[in-house]
Amino acid sequence: MTQLAVLALVGAAGAGWHFYGDKVGLKPPLEMLGLQAPPAQGGGRGGGPGGPVGVIVQPVRVAQVVDKVESVGTVRAREAVTITSKVAGIVETINFSEGQLVEAGSTLVQLDAAALRAELDQARALMDDARNQLVRARQLQAGQTIAAQRLETLEALARQAEGRVRQADARLEELRVNAPFAGRVGLRQVSPGALIQPGTVITTLDDTARVRVEFSVPEVHLARIRVGSAVTARSIAYGDRRFRGTVAVIDTRIDPATRSVRVISEFDNSDEALRPGLFLTVELVLEERDRALLVAEEAIDPVGDRAFVFVVRDGRARRQEVKLGLRLPGEVEIREGLNAGEPVVVRGIQRLRNDLPVRVVETLTRPTS
Incomplete structure (x- = not known):
């Protein structure tokens, strides 16, 4: 050759x-x-004719990192119901204003009960008469002036009269439409004097003191979702405002079509800013690490599916393989391979090779979080 x-x-x-x-x-x-x-030429081992290579380093910093996933969700009232009547009747009075807060059990609508009240009065009169006859029969029993069969008949009549009274009371109660829980009523759908049928919508009732936000998370994150995990939500309707809640329920099934799991979170809504049906962008916290190690993104030297950095030790650039974690704006979390405070080369890594003599010309610093 x-x-x-x-x-x-x-x-x-x-x-x-x-x-x-x-x-x-x-x-x-x-x-x-x-x-x-x-x-x-120039003395130093591998340093080249110009001596040690000048580099800019930055110490590995310790900070809190939050691993989270983003989704979209919809606000639901914690309790919500459409108020209807059980029976047919004519609206006698309406006892609420649209948008009013009402207490549990309060009467929202009263239907005309004149006929039932008359029926109830008659039933009570019959009950009183049956009871009086029974009392007199029992008082005469000691003298054996009344047959035992007659006494049993009077007792049965008294019980039947009491049953008719209870039945009339129940029917009278059905003419009062009550709030099943405390909340805020919606728009009124009926007017006084209107004849309504069973199932006719009167209004809506929502308990919005606390609300639920439903959203879906890809199944790959299932193992890291926990009841009680922090959830942050925002809406374009409220600009930069952030609403904070927690995971309340995780669905027991995975949606086979979307390969995601449904999550229900709860938010305090004392000012009622979150209305049922509101569209939200949701961030679910999967994991928080208080003492994560971070380096500048430009310090990473990727090779295939592996990652390396150059650490300055004893005046030389030591090539160190690292395991990456969460990526942040301008920084990368290091899960394995480095210790806090170690000087990592962030400028000039293209000129470096393992064990090359280097000279630190500048040390960059970042404020710790």
Whole structure:
């Protein structure tokens, strides 16, 4: 092989090693050919003619990181019902105003009950008469002036009269439409004097002191969702305002169509800003790490599915493999491979190789969170 061919081969091998060989630990091209590299001019081992390479470093910082997933959700009232009548009748009085807060059990609408009240009065009169006859019969029993069969008949009549009274009371109660729980009534759908039928919509009632927000999360996050996890929601209707709640229920089934699980969160809504049906952007906290290690994004040297950084130790750039975690704006979390405070090269990594002498020309700092 001629000297020119050797030089060409060495040049090609050197270019390939510059871009790839150092990353995977190959020997320099001269060593591969069994030749010895000439000594560096300028004294330092591998430092080149200009001496140690100048680099800018930044210490590995410790900060809190929050791993979260974003979704969209819809506000639901904690309790919501459409108020209807059980029986037919004429609306006698309406005891609420639209949008009013009402207490549980309060009467919203009273239907005309004149006929039932008369029926109830008659039933009570019959009951009183039956009871009086029974009392007199029992008083005469001691003298054996009344047969036992007659006494049993009077007792049965008294019970029947009491049953008719209870029945009339129940029917009278059905003419009062009551609030099943405390909440805010919606728009009124009937007017006084209107004849309504069973099932006629009168109004709506929503308990919005606390609301529920339903959203879906991809199934890959299922193992990290917990009841009580923090949830943050926002709406374009309220600008930069953030609403904070917690996970209340996690569905027991995965949706086979979307491969997601439905999550229900609860939010305090004392000012009633969150209205049922409101569309929200939701952020669910999956994990919080108070002492996470962070480095600048430009310090990462990726090779395939692996990642490396250069750490300055004893005046030399040590190539260190790291395991990455959460990515933040301009920073990357390091899960394994570094310790807090270690100086990591953030400028000039293109000129570095493992164990190369370096000179720190600047140390960047960031405020700790």
